[in-house]
Amino acid sequence: MDLTLSPSELAFRDELRAWLLANHPGREPVGDEAAFAFRRDWQRQLHAAGWAGVSWPTKYGGRGATLIEQAIYNEEVVRAKAPQAANVLGLAMGGPTVIAHGTEEQRRRYLQPILSAEEIWCQGFSEPDSGSDLASVKTRATRHGDEWVVTGQKVWTTFAHHAKWCMLVARTDSDAPKHKGLSYFLMDMDQEAVQVRPLVQITGEAEFNELFIEEARIPHENIIGGEGNGWAVAITTLMHERATLAFGLQVSAQIALNELIEKARSTRANGQPASEDPVIRQRLAQLLIEAEVLRLNAYRGLTAIMRDGVPGPEGSLGKWHWSEVSQSLTELAMEIAGPRAMLAEDEWTYRFLRARANSIEGGTTEILKNIVAERVLGLPRMR
């Protein structure tokens, strides 16, 4: 066991930390368009310095970082409170999927513009009637010569209005069993047949969109991983989503927790700082412990991947556990806030509301528990 970083890992961290400190662009502007332009500029800056696509192989323009370095990268970026890169879905999910399942020609075509933020990517997986049961998607693609004609509806599509490419899962064979009849397309968003409507969420913002697709055209060469192979390709995308998220998530939990402790110290409740209240101290301590578990499990998961090539049992627990930590953290913040919890302008009120989605987005807690029960513990399938 050695929980310290090697000299080369330390050097990687220090170089990145110094770069982030010197190049941090400051606070993100308010407003969707301005914020997006800001993130796009930031990604160009990252790319120019070789900090975009750190996990990608160098021959595709990435940095070829080791797993540990990727973990360090995700930790440092969150720690520095650096902005998100504009093309986060392309970098974390789309690119790795094209690298894993694309042809050499597709790799040459799509990867470079992802890194440079020239072409933004979005994800068209979920549908109104297909949430957790992704394989049941109804969006249909019918082949006409060298083209596919696509009709259907997608939902929870982040960045759809900025995106050039949509990772679209559609049914290409309605006679095949549901997991077998799917294909994974790259759909050009720049066509009349694709309409984007913002989806206003309980916080009042619209991070997500609905996608209405009415006979959109996709060239046959835009299928990734071959016709009928969409399920396997989609799983690759989702695995990249969960694996790379874990590190950023645990650091963001640590940061939020530090802010909450600060808030507990500075908030007076019943004539003393809220942090002196024994019940609140207990709950803060429990969150500190849980956040530590998140960090340790993320590293244990990494060790397992390096040893066995696949994530160990801890890997499936990270996102589920993080959502619980994130939610209880904001619930405690509301308690500490006292009467101010009723005021919507409080930053923590926003976080409290936003955290409700944590146990739903990127795999509901119930689905994750099913995965743990069936694939890790080997319990009988529920179906």
Next chain:
Amino acid sequence: MNFDFNDDQRAIKRTAHDFLTARYPAATVRALAGDDRGFTDEQWNELAELGWTGLVVPEAEGGLGLGAVELVVIQEELGYALAPTPFFSSVAATLLLVAAGTEAQRERWLGPLASGEARGTIALWDEHGAWSPDQSEVEASGDTLTATKIAVADAAAADVLIVAAADGRHYLVEAADPGVRIEPERSLDPTRKLFKVALDGVAADSLALEPARIAHAYQTIVTALAAEIVGVAQHAMEMAVSYAGDRKQFDRPIGAYQAVSHRCSQMLLEVEGARSLAYWAGWALDHEPDAAARAASMAKAYASDAGFRVTASAMQVHGGIGFTWEHDLHFFLKRAEANAHAFGDARWHRDRVAELSGV
């Protein structure tokens, strides 16, 4: 960065697992639970022959001089087997002597403790004293000590008692002293025997007043106990998963129902969390002493809760059969719950975490 045990540690783990599962099948554990002494000389000698009794004693003083990580490895396996043995009590006393024993005390006791010829235990809790493990009110008068301690684990098997007193002081008392009276108490966990120890003017030989070294010893003790809980919880979880796969109701294995399977997933979440913290605390004790106090308290707080919750949840999965004396599960629940309260419960350790984190 590597969260894996090294080859030596893996070998220790494998040996411990194979040895303990062979020596402590459920029937043996049950028999020892019902026995007043609770272990046999043969069983003790075997542990000593493996070198475990000398694990934490420096090589120069007759031990193996290994670290907290190795102790964590063995403790986890002892918990998994639910082995009834005075091992942990004796190691705990040994750790305090290694940390703060005077030269004479070390010379007299470390060799025999390391070889297994002698056994020790810690007498921590005052009879009517504070609920917190670091607040004994016992005071020596000159060279003698009069006090009553409760819930002293494995006292009848011990040759030497380390008695906690006021202001962080500790005294070495020989069990053979005529002023020592040891009476069995009925323990919640029948696989670890507890005793009331009455000291009446016994010779009290003070350990050195080394607060930092003594604190490190206690951190090692709670980490080892947390690791033991991990093993206990792991085993209870395996029993629940296996039962949920076999037991059929309404024509399906009950593990196919999400009300049951999600309960099992929750067990895994807590077992793995407790394991990560215990391993980390063990590592910190050996390699990053500044982080050890916080890590050890985190490990013990989390394991104390997880141990009870996982074993209780396993009982729920088993339904009525799990509530019977005949089924083995109650031994796991009782060990987990008793351990939760030994050397500071979850609440006490969370308080420490808050303090050490600057809350």
